[in-house]
Amino acid sequence: MTTRLRTGxxxxxxxLMLLTLNSIFNTGNPNSIFRILIKSTAYDLVITLSLxxxxxxxxxxxxxxxxxxxxxxxxxxxxxKVKIPMGIADGTKIRLRGRGGPGANGGPNG
Numbered sequence: 001m002t003t004r005l006r007t008g009x010x011x012x013x014x015x016l017m018l019l020t021l022n023s024i025f026n027t028g029n030p031n032s033i034f035r036i037l038i039k040s041t042a043y044d045l046v047i048t049l050s051l052x053x054x055x056x057x058x059x060x061x062x063x064x065x066x067x068x069x070x071x072x073x074x075x076x077x078x079x080x081k082v083k084i085p086m087g088i089a090d091g092t093k094i095r096l097r098g099r100g101g102p103g104a105n106g107g108p109n110g
Contacts, residue, residue, distance in 0.1 A: 009061050016054040075099055 069084045
């Protein structure tokens with residue numbers, strides 16, 4: 001996920017959260033934005049939709065871009081891009097094909 005997309009989603013999340021909180025805690029105010037726009041006293045649908053949209057954006061932010069982490073490492077003076085899968089514990093060794101020591105019996109590097 002790009003930084004611009006993530007920033008846009010955070011802004012959208014903040015707006016939706018403010019909209020949801022305003023609609024929940026300002027329902028009795030006759031001068032509320034929702035009371036002006038929607039004259040009916042039964043506008044629970046607006047609260048439900050804004051809350052659902054808030055939860056959806058939050059879930060998207062928390063789940064997208066978490067499948068792999070990419071790191072740029074320097075190995076023997078050469079920069080190598082390494083993808084580290086989710087769930088790898090700290091201190092776990094990751095095999096980089098072709099970047100290890102010489103192979104046995106003249107085989108390729110490990």
